Amino acid sequence: MKRERLDKVLANMGKGTRKEVKQLIKQRLVTVDGKLATDPGMHVIPEQQVIEIDGKPLLFKRWIYVMLNKPDGVISATEDSFHETVVDLLPEEWAHKVHPVGRLDIDTEGLLLLTNDGQLSHSLLSPKKKVDKEYYARIDGRVTEEHVAAFSQGVTLDDEYVTLPAKLEILESGDTSEIHVTIMEGKFHQVKRMFAAFGLRVMYLKRLRMGSLLLDDSLELGDYRELTEEELLALRNGSDAPDA
Structure with a gap:
């Protein structure tokens, strides 16, 4: 585990700017392992050492x-x-x-x-990873099996870009349709543009999944x-x- 400056650690934990953190230390409010910290530049290992501000211990998390x-x-x-x-x-x-x-x-x-x-x-x-993203959408217009087949082959967008194959599942088809669609890219407004290629408008869009992560x-x-x-x-x- 690497050592870091105390003022940097505190600032990264949201305890103020580097300048504000130095003031906390100057005011004798910061301790490390029970000892008063007087040098903002002292090096600490935040995962291993107990850092307190005004007697309150800080829970350090490097990754959020x-x-x-x-x-x-x-x-x-x-x-x-x-x-x-x-x-x-x-x-x-x-x-x-x-x-x-x-x-x-x-x-x-x-x-x-x-x-x-x-x-x-x-x-x-x-x-290169092709992490898939799944969405629920309400569509202004009738979504059909022809659209399902077209999505599975890739859709030509308004800039002539051809998307990777996408999985389209019809939940309800009618004047307003409900669907699930899974894509493996993240082009600008991609889902909306894919439906627009067939004259259909996305009225509502919600992402449900990214890779293995479910909402x-x-x-x-x-x-x-x-x-x-x-x-x-x-x-x-x-x-x-x-x-x-």
């Missing part, structure tokens, strides 16, 4: 993995001047550290993973929780599969 049920109207970004972002929904100690793994459109709901684990994020998003149906819109060890292990095993 959060499942969010993203609501409509929130953008998949870490900052924005005009809209609420997904990290705005998280506690302060997580918000400044994590990033969304991939993006959901502002009007798309559902499963979004946020983490500070860049390696896992890269693996899940790598086109916890007990999470209300805007709610979040940390991944379980089992979920994380399955996600890592899936993303570590050999390149196709």
